[in-house]
Amino acid sequence: MSTKLPQIAKLSCVACVASGFLAYRVMHYYVTGGKPCGCLGQLDVFVPLVTPSIASHMSSVLLGFLYVGSYALLISRSACRPTSELTRTSYDS
Numbered sequence: 321m322s323t324k325l326p327q328i329a330k331l332s333c334v335a336c337v338a339s340g341f342l343a344y345r346v347m348h349y350y351v352t353g354g355k356p357c358g359c360l361g362q363l364d365v366f367v368p369l370v371t372p373s374i375a376s377h378m379s380s381v382l383l384g385f386l387y388v389g390s391y392a393l394l395i396s397r398s399a400c401r402p403t404s405e406l407t408r409t410s411y412d413s
Contacts, residue, residue: 328397335390342387345380 370378 331394335394338387338390
């Protein structure tokens with residue numbers, strides 16, 4: 321049995337995950353005082369030109385695109401659809 325989720329549900333999931341990552345990054349910055357996140361792995365080992373601080377900044381920029389993009393698409397899609405389509409409970413279509 322395959323269920324096809326509507327696009328609004330997919331965007332909601334991406335926005336929720338992006339919000340979780342953003343909350344984590346904000347709390348990590350608050351707790352560590354802005355030190356690079358060690359959870360990013362050792363990117364500087366594989367790419368010698370990338371320092372941990374650059375990797376942290378790159379991940380912050382990517383998180384920003386993910387967060388802003390998912391919420392922008394979610395808002396634009398929900399604004400264009402009638403309320404009946406947003407509250408539909410059947411995923412058969």
